[in-house]
Amino acid sequence: MSDMQTEVKKATGLSMDAIAALRMKIRGDIIQPGDPEYDTARKVYNAMIDKHPALVVRCVDVADVSSAVGFATEQHLEVAIRSGAHNGPGFGTVEGGMVIDLSRMRGIRVDPEEKTVRVEAGAIWGDIDHATYPFGLAVPGGFISTTGVGGLTLGGGVGYLARRYGLTIDNLLSVDMVLADGCFVTADKDHNEDLFWAVRGGGGNFGIVTSFLYRANPVSTVYGGPMFWSIDEAKALFPYWQDLILNSPEDFNGFFGFGMIPPAPPFPEMYHMQKMCLIVWCYTGPLEKAEEVFKPIRSFRQPAIDLAGPIPFPVLQSLNDAMYPAGYQWYWQADFFKQYDEAAINLLIERAIELPTLFSLVHVYPINGAAGKVGSTETAWSYRNANFIQDIVAVDPDPANNERMIKWAKDSWAAMHPYSLGGAYLNFKMDEGNETVKAGYGDNYTRLAQIKAKYDPNNIFHINQNILPMA
Numbered sequence: 515m516s517d518m519q520t521e522v523k524k525a526t527g528l529s530m531d532a533i534a535a536l537r538m539k540i541r542g543d544i545i546q547p548g549d550p551e552y553d554t555a556r557k558v559y560n561a562m563i564d565k566h567p568a569l570v571v572r573c574v575d576v577a578d579v580s581s582a583v584g585f586a587t588e589q590h591l592e593v594a595i596r597s598g599a600h601n602g603p604g605f606g607t608v609e610g611g612m613v614i615d616l617s618r619m620r621g622i623r624v625d626p627e628e629k630t631v632r633v634e635a636g637a638i639w640g641d642i643d644h645a646t647y648p649f650g651l652a653v654p655g656g657f658i659s660t661t662g663v664g665g666l667t668l669g670g671g672v673g674y675l676a677r678r679y680g681l682t683i684d685n686l687l688s689v690d691m692v693l694a695d696g697c698f699v700t701a702d703k704d705h706n707e708d709l710f711w712a713v714r715g716g717g718g719n720f721g722i723v724t725s726f727l728y729r730a731n732p733v734s735t736v737y738g739g740p741m742f743w744s745i746d747e748a749k750a751l752f753p754y755w756q757d758l759i760l761n762s763p764e765d766f767n768g769f770f771g772f773g774m775i776p777p778a779p780p781f782p783e784m785y786h787m788q789k790m791c792l793i794v795w796c797y798t799g800p801l802e803k804a805e806e807v808f809k810p811i812r813s814f815r816q817p818a819i820d821l822a823g824p825i826p827f828p829v830l831q832s833l834n835d836a837m838y839p840a841g842y843q844w845y846w847q848a849d850f851f852k853q854y855d856e857a858a859i860n861l862l863i864e865r866a867i868e869l870p871t872l873f874s875l876v877h878v879y880p881i882n883g884a885a886g887k888v889g890s891t892e893t894a895w896s897y898r899n900a901n902f903i904q905d906i907v908a909v910d911p912d913p914a915n916n917e918r919m920i921k922w923a924k925d926s927w928a929a930m931h932p933y934s935l936g937g938a939y940l941n942f943k944m945d946e947g948n949e950t951v952k953a954g955y956g957d958n959y960t961r962l963a964q965i966k967a968k969y970d971p972n973n974i975f976h977i978n979q980n981i982l983p984m985a
């Protein structure tokens with residue numbers, strides 16, 4: 515054995531023979547401690563998470579995924595599944611275990627006749643937007659284009675098109691999966707219906723999805739983008755916006771937020787580093803009517819900065835990409851809301867005034883309209899009665915600010931939580947344990963635990979918002 519091989523064996527407990535046997539089965543990459551790529555391969559988007567897996571297996575096809583699962587089981591390795599690596603608590607990596615990294619599996623096929631899109635599970639949302647836009651189609655994703663298709667979809671998927679076309683899971687038609695025993699299955703409304711129900715919101719608990727089939731919807735150039743106002747206007751604007759969201763047609767959407775203005779173009783210098791309130795719009799109705807739709811909004815309170823207008827949907831979805839590159843520190847908190855009363859609005863503004871860093875944010879995302887029309891037991895996502903998701907996120911490049919910004923996020927969540935519906939969208943939470951997971955699924959948790967017991971009784975897939983198999 516070379517010195518390097520001895521080091522790897524010591525660090526991972528894996529014999530060279532075992533690794534050699536795995537290499538015979540895997541067409542993708544096997545990356546271990548000591549490999550030149552290891553430090554890049556082990557990293558996830560949130561730099562607060564710093565783990566050292568024994569192996570990162572970058573799969574290129576279903577056979578690779580199945581072999582990787584088999585190897586992890588034989589070797590008693592913990593398994594983390596990674597698609598876009600965006601997960602807040604860093605469930606895309608694991609200390610001493612195996613990362614099954616799907617990022618080389620990014621093939622996409624749009625069927626413009628059927629209006630469907632087949633997407634391999636390592637794609638990011640920008641890949642789907644790029645592939646569907648030339649056909650005048652889009653799949654509801656999130657509010658940024660760098661997030662992975664895998665984690666976002668399996669957790670639910672909240673984005674600009676939620677009021678018009680529902681959550682991402684409401685547009686999911688079928689999944690191909692590798693289960694805990696290495697078997698391959700398809701789940702859709704006619705096959706493995708229980709599994710198909712569970713993966714629509716139940717996260718990565720049930721197996722590894724290798725590809726998703728989505729319904730695509732007619733979306734092309736929309737009327738959207740941000741408007742910013744002085745934070746002093748928030749008391750009047752928030753209830754005005756809330757009323758619009760609760761009473762407007764489904765083609766009208768926009769999330770309310772608070773943030774600091776970056777010291778860079780296109781923002782006028784006089785607003786640099788100011789805390790402001792904002793709405794980022796996405797109107798998918800007839801473009802010729804858009805100016806008329808937004809006229810009363812602009813005259814209710816004239817925006818200090820107005821960047822809304824006709825915009826190709828993929829451009830809207832990627833507006834924030836540059837502001838949030840990989841490698842910052844992230845701490846997430848979230849809640850579901852039915853409605854904000856005056857006290858809740860005032861409190862939210864008070865917390866937002868204390869935003870701790872340039873990159874930290876408070877956002878309130880609408881999930882009524884089409885997303886709210888699906889029944890609470892039709893998919894694993896149970897909070898269909900909520901109209902809003904509140905996201906309080908502390909973000910900064912410098913770990914020296916962590917203590918201060920995490921305290922702000924925790925205190926803000928604690929202040930707002932009593933006004934909420936109880937549980938939270940788990941894709942916007944850190945790793946808080948089983949009580950938070952249960953609260954996130956409400957009455958659907960018991961059925962999820964039963965399905966978990968059927969498909970993953972030994973909880974092989976537990977590096978996630980973990981649903982415990984029912985005993």
Ligand SMILES: Cc1cc2nc3c(=O)[nH]c(=O)nc-3n(C[C@H](O)[C@H](O)[C@H](O)COP(=O)(O)OP(=O)(O)OC[C@H]3O[C@@H](n4cnc5c(N)ncnc54)[C@H](O)[C@@H]3O)c2cc1C
Pocket residue numbers: 558559594595596597598599600601602604605606607616635655656657658661662663664665666667668669670671672673717718719721722723724838941942977978979
């Ligand atoms: C900057 C940023 C913006 C975001 N914006 C939105 C938004 O607009 N809307 C929204 O809904 N969410 C949003 N999120 C949250 C996001 O949905 C979650 O972080 C999600 O987990 C990211 O998915 P991923 O594939 O990139 O993550 P990964 O870290 O790769 O995966 C996260 C977990 O998902 C599961 N998983 C991933 N792929 C698979 C698979 N193929 N099979 C089985 N399990 C799998 C695994 O449990 C895995 O550990 C955002 C996150 C960030 C960091």
